[in-house]
Amino acid sequence: MQSLPLLSHYIQQAQAKLPATVWHYLQSDAGDGRQRNANEVAWQALKLMPRPLQTLHHANTVCEMFGERWAHPILLAPVAYQRLFHEDGEIGTAIACNAQQGQMMVSSLASQTIEQIIQQAQQPLWFQLYWQGDRARTAVLLQKALASGASAVVFTVDAPVKQSLMDLPEGISAVNLAQALAPRPITPGQSNVFDGWMSQAPTWEDVQWLRQQVKVPLLVKGLMHVDDAKRAVDAGCDGIVVSNHGGRVLDHTPTVTAVLPQLVNAVGGQCKILVDSGFRSGQDVFKALAMGADAVCIGRPYVWGLATEGAMGVAKVIRWMRDELEMTMALTGVSSLDDIRQVDLY
Ligand code: FNR
Numbered sequence: 001m002q003s004l005p006l007l008s009h010y011i012q013q014a015q016a017k018l019p020a021t022v023w024h025y026l027q028s029d030a031g032d033g034r035q036r037n038a039n040e041v042a043w044q045a046l047k048l049m050p051r052p053l054q055t056l057h058h059a060n061t062v063c064e065m066f067g068e069r070w071a072h073p074i075l076l077a078p079v080a081y082q083r084l085f086h087e088d089g090e091i092g093t094a095i096a097c098n099a100q101q102g103q104m105m106v107s108s109l110a111s112q113t114i115e116q117i118i119q120q121a122q123q124p125l126w127f128q129l130y131w132q133g134d135r136a137r138t139a140v141l142l143q144k145a146l147a148s149g150a151s152a153v154v155f156t157v158d159a160p161v162k163q164s165l166m167d168l169p170e171g172i173s174a175v176n177l178a179q180a181l182a183p184r185p186i187t188p189g190q191s192n193v194f195d196g197w198m199s200q201a202p203t204w205e206d207v208q209w210l211r212q213q214v215k216v217p218l219l220v221k222g223l224m225h226v227d228d229a230k231r232a233v234d235a236g237c238d239g240i241v242v243s244n245h246g247g248r249v250l251d252h253t254p255t256v257t258a259v260l261p262q263l264v265n266a267v268g269g270q271c272k273i274l275v276d277s278g279f280r281s282g283q284d285v286f287k288a289l290a291m292g293a294d295a296v297c298i299g300r301p302y303v304w305g306l307a308t309e310g311a312m313g314v315a316k317v318i319r320w321m322r323d324e325l326e327m328t329m330a331l332t333g334v335s336s337l338d339d340i341r342q343v344d345l346y
Pocket of ligand 1: 107221243299
């Protein structure tokens with residue numbers, strides 16, 4: 001029995017177990033750690049009002065979206081190469097997700113095949129799509145995911161320039177990709193960013209193209225600006241994931257907490273609004289729902305559990321966050337996710 005709170009215990013254990021390079025890859029952000037920390041601090045800074053004496057014995061955290069029904073609104077964000085953290089890898093995460101009656105987004109950079117992951121999960125999972133340089137190659141990956149039974153596609157658009165690729169150990173790779181994506185070779189005098197990476201990055205026209213290819217729900221992950229959220233809705237997307245990638249891509253962005261209300265105001269009701277970056281407790285989850293989000297996603301916290309105890313660790317993190325969400329509902333006097341959306345924050 002650990003004496004520290006669950007997440008602190010898992011952080012310590014994960015750091016002790018993982019090689020320093022893998023720990024750094026997991027924890028790192030685009031700068032010196034402040035960007036990741038800013039998300040966490042911003043959620044913690046919002047305050048909750050106690051509301052005792054409500055009748056809550058029929059309360060629940062059921063979340064419904066796109067015809068799916070989960071026991072709670074805590075989704076697992078896509079995280080690449082999960083066999084780096086534990087031999088259970090993505091399959092362990094998927095089994096935990098199913099055991100906790102939730103949903104997970106399988107990364108384009110998964111280290112096990114999407115077919116195996118979905119098969120072992122015993123439920124349809126969502127697939128996170130990274131653009132593969134052009135439409136033909138992207139279509140191949142997409143068709144593989146859809147043929148495997150992906151029930152939604154989450155198109156991540158905020159990381160067209162890769163800054164920190166770590167050297168993968170022998171035996172771990174993005175097994176679902178026909179070939180790893182690298183910047184287009186440049187000639188002397190050209191820019192590695194513009195002529196290299198950005199010459200094969202997706203644009204809004206590609207989002208429209210993707211919309212035509214994808215018959216299941218399509219979400220765009222990595223939007224922070226109101227105009228981009230509106231544009232995603234105009235392109236026919238079913239949802240957005242408000243995210244600054246856990247602070248890992250562009251340094252000095254606003255926190256998601258700072259922009260979420262504007263996006264809810266602009267496109268709430270027109271598409272589903274999910275949010276990630278910096279969720280470290282059930283109270284944080286409650287606050288995002290109170291701001292109008294339909295569900296949240298967690299990244300690093302479940303990986304700390306995975307690194308420590310494999311599938312069991314992931315399951316415990318989800319259950320612990322759900323327990324905290326339930327306790328927060330009990331203490332603030334609300335009985336459903338819809339009721340949380342009526343709550344004022346302080
Ligand atoms: C990520 N993230 C990510 N996102 C994505 O769309 N595809 C991916 O393959 C990955 N890979 C990845 C690896 C690692 C090690 C981390 C930590 C994150 C981003 C992820 O989905 C999510 O946006 C953030 O992790 C959310 O922030 P927190 O919960 O980690 O603070």
